[in-house]
Each structure stands twice: as structure tokens, then as C-alpha cells.
Amino acid sequence: MTEFNNRIAAQREILLTVNSAHWREELYGMSSGAIDRWLLANNIDRSSRLVSLLLEAAGKLFFLANKSQEQVTAEYRLRSSEVSGLTEEIRLALQRKN
């Protein structure tokens, strides 16, 4: 699998983890705009552990700083082990919440 497809798969895994819990509105992506929308729609505390983990993962996947046109390139490097560790932490944070 290419680096590009790996990054998408990592993002999908995190979103599946988050969206498997019940929310008024799903988290649609790992961009800052999508995260802000999700926080507002679900009245989530921005200072929570879950949000800080999501932002950290989004930063590592470069989705906070991403520009759509560049996705044609394989410019970025996926730090896959760091991100999968964060995905597990997000899963645990959700379990504690529920």
C-alpha cells in the first residue's frame, strides 16, 4: 500500500473508533474544520483528553495543515506506529467516557 493510502487508512481507523460511539453528529474528518464542527455539534469540552488526543493524531497525519490539492502527491511521511498508538488511546478515552 502507498504512503498516501496508508494515511487515509489511519484516518479512517481513528474516525471509525470515534464514530462507533453515539454522537449527535459524526466526526467527518481529521481536518481542523471538521473537528471544530464536531465539537460544536456535540457540545464537547475542547479541553478534554479525547480532543487533545484527536488533535495530536490529526497533527501527526498532517490533516490540520493539509491542502486538498496536495493529496495528489505523496509528500508527507506517515509515522504509523505513533498514530496507531494514539488510536488505541482514543479508544480507551472513549471507553472511559461511556
Added chain:
Amino acid sequence: MNKHFYAFGSICRGEIDRSSDIDLLACITGPNSDIDTAKFSVYQHERLRSLWAEGNPFAWHLHLESRLLFSSDGVDFIESLGIPAAYKAGEEDCEKFARLFSESLGQLSVTRVNATFNLSCMFLGTRNFATCYSLWRGHPVFSRNSPLLIDTPLSVDTEVLDVLTRARVLSTRGIGNALSDEEVMIARRSVPAIQAWMAQLLAEVRG
């Protein structure tokens, strides 16, 4: 160190609507201490030189659709790079984006969870597939609507592309009305047409 700022993408094509953002590029040498990466795509000058040398689609995109906004040394850096090398990764890139489409479809078929994200990835796979194909054909189209604008256009209702585009904007910018179940179904019904179109173009690229 010298800095060069550019606008690129939809604003340079005059392709503006309410969901458009403005793509900005900063070319720098050395560490980035003060440029906001949420606003700018930040590239090292050397990295851009190597993208030019490999004929990368992003190099072609910048070569064809960027405008200089600021230069600290009076030089138009992108213009100074000349024409990028010939694009050689057409087959590999088209396969990559066809795979993104099919993987996202696979997920969408299994669960309604992440439907908007998966539709967003299907849009990305379709758009980038068309763009890479068009570049391979020698008539590059970088528009968000590239599937409809290339030499062998995708034939689907505009409503389908509208739903996929909305999913993309929701995912990347968090803007727009949420998709209804009916809209998800409209997009899903278009899948056979998109897959047949991709298969036809992939066969051409593979020769």
C-alpha cells in the same frame, strides 16, 4: 533566506464558489519559524526542485496554475524552474486512486458509520484519478470537476458529483449541511458507472 509566496489552484482558474478555499504556497529554505501551515502549504525550495525533476503532478499543477504573490529577491522561483519533467507515474497513480475509491466503497458497503468520510474519499479517488489520467494524456485538468472535464469524461448525474463534493467539503473543512440517507443512496447508485469508467481508463493507461 529568500521566500516566495504563491496562490494556486481554484482561484487561479477563476473557479470560485461558496465552498472554495484559497490555496497558498510558501517556498522557503531552512526551518519554518513563522508561516502558519494551516494557511500555507510550506515547501522547501529543494523539495520543489526534486518534484520538478520527477515530473510530479503537484509540480505540473504549480507550473500550470500558480501566481506569484510575493518574492523576497524579485525572482519568480516557480517560473525559474521551467517545465517539469515528463509525467511518468500515470499508471501507478491511477491505480492508487482507483484503490482508494474501491477501499472506501468497501467500507461504505459494510457500515453506515463514517459514510460521509468514505464518500469524501470516493470523491478524492475519483477526482485525483481523473486528474492523473488527464496529465498522462497530456491535457491536464486540475479542477475539482476534473472527472467531468477530461477527454473521456465520467457520465453521471451532476447530483452525484454534488453529493460527493459536499462530503469532501464536510470532511476537509467541516462546512455544509450533513448528508441525508437518501443522498448517500444517490451516490451509491452511481458506483457501477464510476467503476466502469475507471476500468476503461485504467486499461488505456496500462496499454
